[in-house]
Amino acid sequence: MKKGSIHDECLYLELSHCSEDRIFPLHTSIVFFLMSYCDTTPLKVFLVPNKDAADCPLWQKRVPANIPVALLSEQELPPVVRICRLPAVVERDGNFCRAGLAVVLRHIIQRTYDIDSSRKDVLELLGFKKTCLKACAEVSLGDRQEQILKALPLLCRWYQRVQEVPGVKKTIVRCDIQLLNLPAPVPSSGMLFPISVENKDKKMETMDPYFRGGPRPTMTKLEENGISARFIPHPCSSSQDWSNLPVAANPIEGMLSPERALRKQQQLDNIISIVTKLAKPGDTIVDFCSGGGHLGIVLAHTLSSCQVILVENKEESLERAKDRCDSLGLQNIWFLQANLDYFTGSFEIGVALHACGVATDMVIDHCIMAQAAFVVCPCCYGFMQNTVKYTFPRSQRFKSVLSYKEHMVLCRFADQTAVQLPAERRLIGKNCMGLVDLDRALEAEDHGYTVYVTSMEPDSCSPKNNLIVGTREQLNAST
Structure with a gap:
């Protein structure tokens, strides 16, 4: 800019x-x-x-x-x-x-x-x-x-x-x-911070390819209490015709490699197809933790009757998004450089692609406070931890079974989904992801939401391929 x-x-x-x-x-x-x-x-x-x-x-x-x-x-x-x-x-x-x-x-x-x-x-x-x-x-x-x-x-x-x-x-x-x-x-x-025993334990656990003493006891404890990860098939299979979109609306404009641009397109397809089903003319859609605006820009271009707001704390990323939108001539998009807490507007749908750690929980809470639907792809589970505002587990169901330390075990191993890891290890990581996101889904259900967890397609589009989708009952009735 x-x-x-x-x-x-x-x-x-x-x-x-x-x-x-x-x-x-x-x-x-x-x-x-x-x-x-x-x-x-x-x-x-x-x-x-x-x-x-x-x-x-x-x-x-x-x-x-x-x-x-x-x-x-x-x-x-x-x-x-x-x-x-x-x-x-x-x-x-x-x-x-x-x-x-x-x-x-x-x-x-x-x-x-x-x-x-x-x-x-x-x-x-x-x-x-x-x-x-x-x-x-x-x-x-x-x-x-x-x-x-x-x-x-x-x-x-x-x-x-x-x-x-x-x-x-x-x-x-x-x-x-x-x-x-x-x-x-x-x-x-x-001022030197000592290395905690917990961090030493974490290092030892993640070095062990067979997860001895890792998440299995916690997963077994949940299963014994009737709690297991649950995924539904992705409800929408439509995708954008990227070849017919303006260049500035394409992720490749964000200086990504062809391989990364393809994966980003696939990620966006998964979210946009759901949002398109939820959105009505006149709705406001907020792209939280928007980064360079890959998701919000396509939504603004595709859903011209909706108002889109990008919320991002990093100035350089938001300025790049602004430049791309100026070249597209978009009139239905605003840019807010701020922490999430400084956004106070009303909206109908909140989205976030790879919101890191606790940011996912902040986004969901913002949507709950606004009684808005949400489509959120979490990331960086290992960064999750208790803060001044957020404590884990989130839902009453999980709190009745797991301690904070046990929940953190799930969060740490939920990050073990990289493609270079052994298949068994990735499967356990995916299950841990599902359990952490199930806790988030149950917490939203406690606030009157209908929530499901699904996987983005294809699985290879991202190691962090979970989507948490929540709607209010009145939204379901109107669609």
Whole structure:
């Protein structure tokens, strides 16, 4: 996506909890601090008051003097901004939105540097290798509570170091910010994470080609309680005529090898055939963890009467998708660079192709909250683990039989499906995949869904070839 002029983007910030002591929510104050420090005002800024702050005049005294700001009601927000939590940046009259504090802060820093490449000081705010704020997600290992505690010294050191960046303290005074008194950081040697016994066990298990002490006891325990993996035949066998689709709608446009492009086409065929059966004119379809948009772009092109939204945290991938859609002239697609939690819009169908680890569970939960149908292909089962928001097993049925550790055994061995592995090993991996996804399906059924697990065809299109499909009863009645 090409960079435009310095005023071609608009920034929307929340105004709430207005009182003498607290004028802005914390995320708005942080954005104001960064913009005041950058002192280039590369964006047009709007404050969006909620009901509690609609008549509050105090904000005018607290906005940094070097930042022009205008008020805007929630009803006046661009449609693409209404589907996400603030803060958010959107191209003026555009369909590309960046939402969430981390994403917005990184974008402001990048835009400042684009305008003036001498401002190396703003890049210093991002820390080592400019990675700060780049991968803040529920699925990251950092969300494990014990690791958060261990990582606190790193945050303390960053917090102290960033205060020494030239101009930061002056901006702190200008924005009337009070610094926290954090404990002194421990030496770096204290930050080394010990190798856990669980990780050692995992390594020993995966090295054993015959799975001695591996998933069999857990699988047997489930079978003794009447639980086994269940797959139904794929309900739709239709495929796209890829030769007649525009090049920009073809996965080969994403710089894939011919072999990978063919497998990607087969994966897309499996999902699109199901979504096409579910979708009605006017529906909104959300492609979660969309990457470069292989799935969402074909859906937008094929289902022109539906609105498609790509949600992806990686900027480079979403920009490639935007370029492809611009060349196709698609008018029914929006782009949201954000973590899943920042998407708040309503929709009828949620899809995800190879959503890694806990991301699959996040997608399904988003669909359940929206009472939307879902077609999800999981991936990276070995990355699954308890987080602040998600615990495993998911369903009451599995919880009554398995412990967390036993469920993690299934997750680890569900990743043992690569084509180069022995056939017996792949079969056990496939069964473990089926059991993990059955747990997910049962959890959705607890929320009133009709759910089935099937395999993408042909099996060779991906080692991770499960599809979890869920619909509400009222959706079934209307189709």
